[in-house]
Amino acid sequence: MTAITHYQQWLTELSYRFRSLPFYLVAVLLHLLFLLIFGTYELTPAGGPPVISVFTAPEQRPDVPAAPPPPPPPPSGSEQRQDLTAPLPAPASKAAMIGVAGHANPAFFTKPVTEISPTAIRQADKSAQVEVKSRLSSADVGGANLPAVKLRQVLTRAYNFVRDGTGVTGTGKSTRAEFQCYWAIYQYGDWNCNPSSLSNLTMQVSRWSNKRIRQKIDPKPIVVSSKDLFTVKPPFIFITGHKDFKFTDQEVDNLQQYLHAGGAIWADNSLPGRRSRFDMAFRREMKRVLTDKDFEPLPEIHPIMMSWFTLRELPAGMNYYREPIEIIRLIADEIAVVYTLNAYGDLWESALDENDRIDRQLYRTGPRGGYYKWGPHYGSYYTATHYRNVNDESVLNAYKLGINIVVHLLNRYENRLRAMGIRPGS
Numbered sequence: 539m540t541a542i543t544h545y546q547q548w549l550t551e552l553s554y555r556f557r558s559l560p561f562y563l564v565a566v567l568l569h570l571l572f573l574l575i576f577g578t579y580e581l582t583p584a585g586g587p588p589v590i591s592v593f594t595a596p597e598q599r600p601d602v603p604a605a606p607p608p609p610p611p612p613p614s615g616s617e618q619r620q621d622l623t624a625p626l627p628a629p630a631s632k633a634a635m636i637g638v639a640g641h642a643n644p645a646f647f648t649k650p651v652t653e654i655s656p657t658a659i660r661q662a663d664k665s666a667q668v669e670v671k672s673r674l675s676s677a678d679v680g681g682a683n684l685p686a687v688k689l690r691q692v693l694t695r696a697y698n699f700v701r702d703g704t705g706v707t708g709t710g711k712s713t714r715a716e717f718q719c720y721w722a723i724y725q726y727g728d729w730n731c732n733p734s735s736l737s738n739l740t741m742q743v744s745r746w747s748n749k750r751i752r753q754k755i756d757p758k759p760i761v762v763s764s765k766d767l768f769t770v771k772p773p774f775i776f777i778t779g780h781k782d783f784k785f786t787d788q789e790v791d792n793l794q795q796y797l798h799a800g801g802a803i804w805a806d807n808s809l810p811g812r813r814s815r816f817d818m819a820f821r822r823e824m825k826r827v828l829t830d831k832d833f834e835p836l837p838e839i840h841p842i843m844m845s846w847f848t849l850r851e852l853p854a855g856m857n858y859y860r861e862p863i864e865i866i867r868l869i870a871d872e873i874a875v876v877y878t879l880n881a882y883g884d885l886w887e888s889a890l891d892e893n894d895r896i897d898r899q900l901y902r903t904g905p906r907g908g909y910y911k912w913g914p915h916y917g918s919y920y921t922a923t924h925y926r927n928v929n930d931e932s933v934l935n936a937y938k939l940g941i942n943i944v945v946h947l948l949n950r951y952e953n954r955l956r957a958m959g960i961r962p963g964s
Contacts, residue, residue: 689870690960696800696869697951697962703771706948709956711846714750715773715948719757722775722803727783727819730759731808735886736776739940742890746846746941751948763788767796774802774876774947778883782815785823793827797868802947803875810859810881817879824875828866833877836863841953842876845945846938853935855880857926872950876943885936888928895930 684692700706704717719740723729740753760766760775763786767775775796785793797803803824807816821833836842842863843849854860861879868874891897955962 684870686958690955690958692870693872693951693955693958694960694962696872697955699771699800700773700948700951701962704773704948706773706952709949709953710945711747712750713747713945713949716752717773718770719753720760720770720772720775721757722777723759723761724777724783724789725763725786726781727779727816728781729777729779731778731780732883732887734889735778735883738886738889739937739944742937743941743944751944762792765792767792767801768799771799772801774804777803777805777820778808779816780808780814782819783823784819785826790823790826797828797874800869800951802873804943804947805875805877806881806883807877807879808881808883810856810884811861811879820877824866828868828874831866831868833864833866833875836865841950842942842946845942845949847942849935849938849942853882853939854927854932855882855936856884856928857881869951870954872954873947876947878939878943882936882939884925885928885933886940888933890934890937894934896928896933 704715706713706715706717708714719736721729721736736757740757743751744753757776760770760772762775793803805820807814807820809816811817824833843852852860852862855878859880864877864879865873866875866877889897891899952962
């Protein structure tokens with residue numbers, strides 16, 4: 539009885555296992571399927587080399603024969619040199635350069651190279667230097683590379699150009715001049731985007747200099763493509779804007795002649811900072827005007843920082859931008875282009891009163907209402923949000939930098955001549 543019962547239990551368990559067999563088969567098939575799909579994927583640590591497996595093992599390649607030994611050194615002594623006056627050997631034929639089956643002939647390319655004599659090298663360098671110097675105008679050569687007589691002539695010519703347009707005499711706080719400031723009208727740009735900034739600056743320069751530097755209060759526009767640059771002879775022209783622009787060919791030609799004669803460009807980016815539309819356009823167009831010159835940052839210790847006021851650091855522009863001033867040097871390494879990237883013109887739209895604070899008085903009325911001396915960036919809905927630092931301190935420091943740049947552009951050539959012991963006009 540016990541044996542029969544045990545046999546019945548074994549049959550019951552066997553039938554149960556047969557009923558479970560499909561589940562095992564399905565599990566096995568699923569494992570095989572996952573192995574076929576994901577078995578060829580490589581597991582590589584982040585940034586580490588790939589793991590070499592049977593699926594990624596590199597193909598076995600036959601060993602590459604060792605390179606042939608290097609050619610013997612060239613002979614020394616007189617055998618090493620070649621007479622440059624001797625006729626050149628005939629060029630090798632194409633068949634000599636190409637070996638069997640289209641491969642390069644090693645024997646041809648491993649021939650010893652004949653050394654050129656040092657005398658010939660010096661003569662070639664000298665002729666190259668003469669050619670380069672002949673292509674440069676005397677005004678473009680740095681002052682350190684010019685003889686004293688030539689340097690004096692170059693600086694005197696530039697000084698006379700500036701003096702003809704300003705009557706400037708003296709240096710520093712003894713500077714005396716009378717001239718008109720000019721906005722530069724150029725194609726495709728909003729040249730008058732800050733209409734009151736330059737007039738406010740000229741007014742402040744006249745006040746701080748006790749009218750020794752007299753300028754007409756209302757700056758005058760000057761068309762860059764006209765010949766006025768050479769008849770009026772402004773000491774500098776002021777360029778500003780927000781937009782992308784492109785100089786015409788006539789504007790490029792006039793600016794080249796104007797800068798080489800002794801004039802200067804002062805550009806102020808009204809969109810502060812780098813990579814703005816105006817910034818990219820101005821850099822691109824100045825490369826067309828002075829193709830062989832590049833912008834460089836103004837040194838921390840430069841006469842601009844102390845020509846009138848002593849500035850220990852560069853003042854902050856609109857919204858606390860403090861990008862370094864950039865310059866391009868030209869005549870005897872003197873400044874020809876000054877580029878301020880911090881929208882100081884936006885701050886100059888706020889005029890100063892007699893106490894050097896932002897003037898908060900109404901000064902003119904018209905059909906559309908009153909106009910205020912504090913300008914559009916102060917006291918408006920956007921003050922402290924879009925224009926975050928239009929305050930007495932920032933505006934005052936922006937004006938101080940402005941008069942320093944004006945004074946330096948007026949007497950930079952005279953300062954250089956006096957440093958050489960030369961009295962201009964003598």
